[in-house]
Amino acid sequence: MGLDFSIIPKYMDIILLGVAWTIGITVAAALLSFVGGIIFAVIALYAPWLIRQPFRLIEWVFMGTPLLLQLFLIYFGLVQIGIDLPAFVAGIIGLGLHFAVYNSELIQTAILAVDKGQMEAARTLGLSRTQALRKVVIPQAVRAVIPPIGNNMIALLKDSALVSVIGVSELTLSAQRVIGKTYRPFEFYILAAAFYYVINLCMEWVQRKIERRISVSR
């Protein structure tokens, strides 16, 4: 049984729908991980002890356990306590929070690396510490971590394939479904891989655009 790529167009609609889901989930989870990363970083650095400690536990759970397990927990586990999330929402939350914790680590380091003269200058103008963090320190920290966060986002794209196990018809699951019908695993896995590659390239392009735009303002 040789390879036959001519079968692809017939199932392209299913694959493309999968691509759309993968992009949608990745973008949503990336945004969540970015905003969440900033919030987590601020909590880790500045929140009172009572808030920081339980947060540390959450952080440990997301960093120290498999993402797959976290997805199962959010999708199947939460139902038992009355939180019944649609699979794609569970997927976005799982991926988003998981990577938020990693982004938070980066942002924390970057916040601490902002020159202390920046905080002083802002305070001297009369800004409160919170205002100074929001307007002066955090925007600079975020600019500094765009490149490593970009790497995390590529990892997020690849890990988005994991949400197939909770039944979200993203690219990987779509490919599997087509393979189930056609018995053509090689052709369709290669096709899926090609799409991941293209999405990856697009993300790198966006990242480069952002980096170029902010390069003057660093």
Place this chain on the structure above:
Amino acid sequence: MTEQTHFVEIRHAQKSFGTLEVLKDISLNVERGQIVGIIGSSGSGKSTLLRAINDLDPLTGGEIWLDGVQVNKTLPHRQYEKHINEVRQHVGMVFQHFNLFPHMTARENVTMAPKMLKGLSQADADRLAEEQLDKVGMLERIDYYPSQLSGGQKQRVAIARALAMKPKLMLFDEATSALDPELVEEVNLVMKKLAEEHMTMIIVTHEMDFAASVCDRVLFMDKGVVVEEGPPSVLFKNPTQDRTREFLRKHIEGAS
């Protein structure tokens, strides 16, 4: 607590870092519109004194009064934060390393605090930015980022940023020390212009010529005390203290 009679009044300022005493019982009065220079070698406590005035480096003893308000009064934490933020709005500060916000244009550097703290509209803020940047000769670079400016230009924007809050008092912490020699003059000119407008200023500096030309009074500090003070014509020409003489000799010889 006695009422203050001077515009800026520093009473028995004392500051220690652990066992190291960097300010030893310093008292200083500055009148409205006066320009006071502080000179001294590094480690003399001159920057610490300046930074105590707006509470960047809080004193461990003594009082600081500005225009009838005690800057470092004892209050519960939250109230103190509110109080000090209010005080700082009236005290402009210019740093050795500019500390411009690199992610903001010159315009945004100038307008950020007035917009945030005084609720200026964008139109009013733009007008303010144009006015202040024009004053320091930086209107043409209003939409440039700090990374696109020279050191002297950065410092001029930093001065405009401080002026935009309409301060009653300006503090200069070695404003030209980090500049290339050819860029010092443009910043000095801006400071001279402020002097002509009778802005009250306290200037920590290494430049004796500049201090001599703009200051009404100069203080020489050494090891946490004010060794000698007086009008520049007296202090620079006929210092009475040996330590002052020695410092001036080193400095003026070293500079020329």
